[in-house]
Amino acid sequence: MNTKSMSTVMEEIMCLFYNPKIYLKKNISITEKMYDYMTCSNPPAVLNNRKKLRNFINYPNNKKYYYYFIVRDPIDRFLSGFLDKCVRERMKSKNKATQCHGCGYDIECFVNEIYRRAKIFHDTGFLFPKTMEDYHFMPQSWKCHLNEEKDKYTIFYYTNKTKLYNDLDIYYKKIGISKYLRDKIQHDLKNNYTEHKTFDSPLRGMFENYLRGDKDLMKKLVNLYYTDYIMFNFSFPKLD
Incomplete structure (x- = not known):
């Protein structure tokens, strides 16, 4: 999964696909659940390590598996993560005051720390302990062994x-997902939002304007996410 x-x-x-009868009985939206309260604790279709992934890919059996990945513009993804993890969650809970490497709402401090940790991981292949921030802010191209x-x-x-x-509806139809499940997915996606949405937050514009106005910070983020821009053919932001 791409955070x-x-x-x-x-x-x-994936929980819906795994056991639609049980899921539909709950009468909930696919956008309703949050992180630690997923409908199924570990849906089998979510391959969360390389061994599982390579086993499914390289060893044919009587089942056919499909692999898909959603990517997001690197700067947009960073801002969404910063607003969610470093602002919204910290405002809601005093227990998360040290979240985002103790940078508070200081976006410059946070960019520098994420960049520092990413460089360590890039140079050594090792990072311990791996933090929530690492999983949410490291390049997308580093995930799921996409290289x-x-x-x-x-x-x-x-x-x-x-x-x-x-596009998802067309894809699900192509791989044989029943129409009643596709209809539910489309209804829930178009009529409900997850609790951690950030696109309509008034703070989003403030932090985005600050970030895009600081060319040094933007250059650092472009360097951090350079492989994302190349691998997924995103347009580089103008830095001049």
Whole structure:
């Protein structure tokens, strides 16, 4: 799963696919659940380590598996994560005051720390302990072993939600998902939002304007997410 690119919703969709009868009896939206309260604790279709992934890909059996990955513009994804993890969650809970490496709402401090940790991981292949921030802010191209397995995946883009939802519906139809399940997914996606949405937050504009106005910070983020821009063909932001 790719954090801050509908990953929570995607896990719920896997729960729906895994046992639709039980899921539908709950009469809930796929956008309703949050992180630690997923409908199914570990949906089998979510491959959370390389051994599982390579086993499914390389050893054929009587089942056919499909692999897809949703990607998001790197700066948009960073801002969404910062607003969710470093602002919203810290405002809601005093227990999360040290979240985001203790930077508080200081976006410059946080960018510098994420960049520092990413460089360590890039240079050594090792980072301990791995933190929530690492999973949410490291490059998307570093996830799911895409450097070796990208050709196995169908890639979807978060850029335009209307197009994304339509593309997912076409994909689910193609791989044989029943219409009544596809209809539920489309209804829930178009009529409900997850609790951690950030696109309509008034703070989003404030932090985005600050970030985009600081060329040094923007250059650091572009360097951090350079492989995302290349691998997924995103347009580089103008820095001049």
